Amino acid sequence: MRYNERELLSLARQPAEKAAEILMRVPKKGTPFFFAVLKKRLVKLVVNFLFYFRTDEAEPIGALLLEHCRITKEEENVFSISFIEEPERKYCFECDSEEQCQEWIEALKRASYEFMRRSLIFYRNEIQKMTGKDPLEQYGISEEARFQLGARRQ
Amino acid sequence: MKLNERSLAFYATCDSPADNAGFLYKRGERHTAYHRRWFVLKGNMLFYFEERESREPVGVIVLEGCTVELCDSAEEFTFAIRFGGTKSRTYVLAAESQAAMESWVKSLSRASFDYMRLVVRELEKQLEEMRYGMAGGCAGGCRGSPSSWKPKPSELERSLERPLALPTVLPKENGCAVWNNASGVTRPPEASGCDEDAGDGTLRPPPPPPRRRASSTEVGSAVLESPSSFCRLHEWYGREVAQLRRDWLERQRGPRP
Numbered sequence: 001m002r003y004n005e006r007e008l009l010s011l012a013r014q015p016a017e018k019a020a021e022i023l024m025r026v027p028k029k030g031t032p033f034f035f036a037v038l039k040k041r042l043v044k045l046v047v048n049f050l051f052y053f054r055t056d057e058a059e060p061i062g063a064l065l066l067e068h069c070r071i072t073k074e075e076e077n078v079f080s081i082s083f084i085e086e087p088e089r090k091y092c093f094e095c096d097s098e099e100q101c102q103e104w105i106e107a108l109k110r111a112s113y114e115f116m117r118r119s120l121i122f123y124r125n126e127i128q129k130m131t132g133k134d135p136l137e138q139y140g141i142s143e144e145a146r147f148q149l150g151a152r153r154q
Numbered sequence: 155m156k157l158n159e160r161s162l163a164f165y166a167t168c169d170s171p172a173d174n175a176g177f178l179y180k181r182g183e184r185h186t187a188y189h190r191r192w193f194v195l196k197g198n199m200l201f202y203f204e205e206r207e208s209r210e211p212v213g214v215i216v217l218e219g220c221t222v223e224l225c226d227s228a229e230e231f232t233f234a235i236r237f238g239g240t241k242s243r244t245y246v247l248a249a250e251s252q253a254a255m256e257s258w259v260k261s262l263s264r265a266s267f268d269y270m271r272l273v274v275r276e277l278e279k280q281l282e283e284m285r286y287g288m289a290g291g292c293a294g295g296c297r298g299s300p301s302s303w304k305p306k307p308s309e310l311e312r313s314l315e316r317p318l319a320l321p322t323v324l325p326k327e328n329g330c331a332v333w334n335n336a337s338g339v340t341r342p343p344e345a346s347g348c349d350e351d352a353g354d355g356t357l358r359p360p361p362p363p364p365r366r367r368a369s370s371t372e373v374g375s376a377v378l379e380s381p382s383s384f385c386r387l388h389e390w391y392g393r394e395v396a397q398l399r400r401d402w403l404e405r406q407r408g409p410r411p
Contacts, residue, residue: 001159002213007237009155011218047198047218047267062156067165067197083161084168113197114170116270123277130284135277145261146173146270
């Protein structure tokens with residue numbers, strides 16, 4: 001799939017929501033899960049992308065778009081990211097502490113655009129129930145497709 | 155750079171809501187011929203397919219950091235997605251009608267992650283204010299130099315007022331926009347600027363705006379006439395900022411001989 005790599009690289013240089021040096025294991029095709037080695041990476045969360053770098057390099061090795069993903073607590077200090085269409089294929093991260101692990105899990109769960117959209121629809125609904133008014137109307141954006149209540153279309 | 159392409163393809167084709175979808179003509183990079191493609195906008199990702207029924211997108215344009223402009227072109231209904239940076243490519247697209255073009259320009263110019271986050275935070279704030287009302291928070295005023303003050307409420311209004319073709323916003327006279335950074339990427343200041351000191355100045359500062367941290371439910375005291383009137387709040391803060399600015403300029407001029 002073609003994509004605008006230059007802009008994605010530029011995004012990787014933006015200030016991070018969260019960044020840390022973490023041990024990471026990338027699932028490799030054909031390699032059993034437990035054979036893949038944990039490597040120290042600089043992991044950086046920017047909007048709904050998780051970039052990972054070799055610790056001394058300016059350009060990321062890779063990027064994960066965090067939509068429709070599942071963040072799972074694995075064993076102590078470890079969490080994983082997997083994607084809906086391939087739940088067995090896990091990106092594993094081993095943190096320095098349980099606290100760091102929980103912080104990352106919380107941050108990543110909220111990091112997707114779709115999560116924000118669901119939050120917005122929820123708040124909009126709640127405010128409408130309490131006031132009888134659509135809170136988006138005063139800004140003239142109540143008809144925007146991205147704010148519609150649960151509409152599923154393609 | 156590796157990218158989780160399979161997940162991207164899934165995101166593009168699954169039944170989660172699309173923010174816009176339709177045929178657009180995309181101008182080629184090397185050859186300037188236009189190719190008709192089926193476009194699907196989801197969040198900050200613009201996917202394009204060879205055909206509407208294609209199972210996988212041909213490509214995707216990550217929209218973060220782009221501006222959307224109308225084009226002065228021989229072709230009708232053209233618009234461009236432009237990125238900053240010296241070697242960045244500009245994507246020229248053409249719609250099939252005036253209405254389609256306007257619809258696409260509108261939805262693309264608001265596709266950024268930060269825009270969605272802004273709206274979510276605004277509603278979150280409104281809901282908090284309604285639920286917890288005018289709970290007494292900081293009694294004292296907030297003092298700090300004008301340049302450290304970032305009145306967040308004005309960002310939503312400004313981003314909505316922004317004319318589509320212009321990337322910059324002219325500073326307004328109320329002084330608020332002067333200290334706001336153009337992009338919403340920077341986070342709100344971590345340190346709480348709120349002192350318990352009641353202040354000795356002749357000017358009584360308004361209560362601090364509520365801190366907008368994800369995990370915190372703390373709400374600063376906000377004296378509101380009615381819950382969802384951030385326009386009024388915005389105006390009120392604006393007046394204090396304007397006064398502070400006048401004072402500061404006065405001090406800059408120094409004592410006259």
